[in-house]
Amino acid sequence: xxxxxxxxxxxxxxxxxxxxxxxxxxxxxxxxxxxxxxxxxxxxxxxxxxxxxxxxxxxxxxxxxxxxxxxxxxxxxxxxxxxxxxxxxxxxxxxxxxxxxxxxxxxxxxxxxx
Amino acid sequence: xxxxxxxxxxxxxxxxxxxxxxxxxxxxxxxxxxxxxxxxxxxxxxxxxxxxxxxxxxxxxxxxxxxxxxxxxxxxxxxxxxxxxxxxxxxxxxxxxxxxxxxxxxxxxx
Numbered sequence: 001x002x003x004x005x006x007x008x009x010x011x012x013x014x015x016x017x018x019x020x021x022x023x024x025x026x027x028x029x030x031x032x033x034x035x036x037x038x039x040x041x042x043x044x045x046x047x048x049x050x051x052x053x054x055x056x057x058x059x060x061x062x063x064x065x066x067x068x069x070x071x072x073x074x075x076x077x078x079x080x081x082x083x084x085x086x087x088x089x090x091x092x093x094x095x096x097x098x099x100x101x102x103x104x105x106x107x108x109x110x111x112x113x114x
Numbered sequence: 115x116x117x118x119x120x121x122x123x124x125x126x127x128x129x130x131x132x133x134x135x136x137x138x139x140x141x142x143x144x145x146x147x148x149x150x151x152x153x154x155x156x157x158x159x160x161x162x163x164x165x166x167x168x169x170x171x172x173x174x175x176x177x178x179x180x181x182x183x184x185x186x187x188x189x190x191x192x193x194x195x196x197x198x199x200x201x202x203x204x205x206x207x208x209x210x211x212x213x214x215x216x217x218x219x220x221x222x223x224x
Contacts (some may be wrong), residue, residue, distance in 0.1 A: 004157075033211065042214030043158065044200060056211050090157050092212075099146065101208045105157030 004106035025093030032074040050097035134187040136202030141223040
């Protein structure tokens with residue numbers, strides 16, 4: 001079975017641009033979460049979506065937005081990119097949005113902002 | 115969020131047991147203790163979780179102190195493939211977000 005997939009693998013943007021990252025969850029999983037991992041640190045929670053509704057938001061500015069589609073795939077959008085947005089963006093899927101759920105992570109999208 | 119404290123780094127030799135400690139003195143009664151690991155150039159990977167009792171699975175064992183203020187992840191025979199950053203996470207009962215700390219970088223020597 002395919003795991004969580006993310007696209008693109010790598011991305012280079014310049015300051016002020018906008019970026020869209022994509023995630024396909026494991027088949028049957030209805031919840032998708034997004035995390036940002038800056039080099040040398042642990043991942044930081046950005047969003048969780050379940051059944052197309054936002055279920056949680058981390059401490060990130062409004063430049064960050066996301067959505068989930070009827071097939072449970074998800075997009076993360078970041079507007080007005082800053083140098084500090086350079087990071088590995090991880091998507092994780094789980095069956096539900098319950099606290100006991102195990103989250104399965106994709107390989108991430110490496111975003112570099114110049 | 116309740117916080118966890120882990121050593122920045124640990125070393126082990128191949129085929130020897132590894133005990134990775136985690137302190138969580140402010141844990142609440144309903145927080146689950148989860149462990150994830152992140153191999154180089156990969157996303158985090160679930161290892162094990164528990165609430166009060168010790169837990170075993172094919173990857174590792176989790177020993178939880180009686181007062182739940184600390185726990186230890188045990189890899190019974192370390193392999194080179196176990197070299198990774200190991201994260202100890204307290205998972206709240208409301209919602210499924212994971213709050214990662216800095217983790218422990220485990221180095222396995224051949």
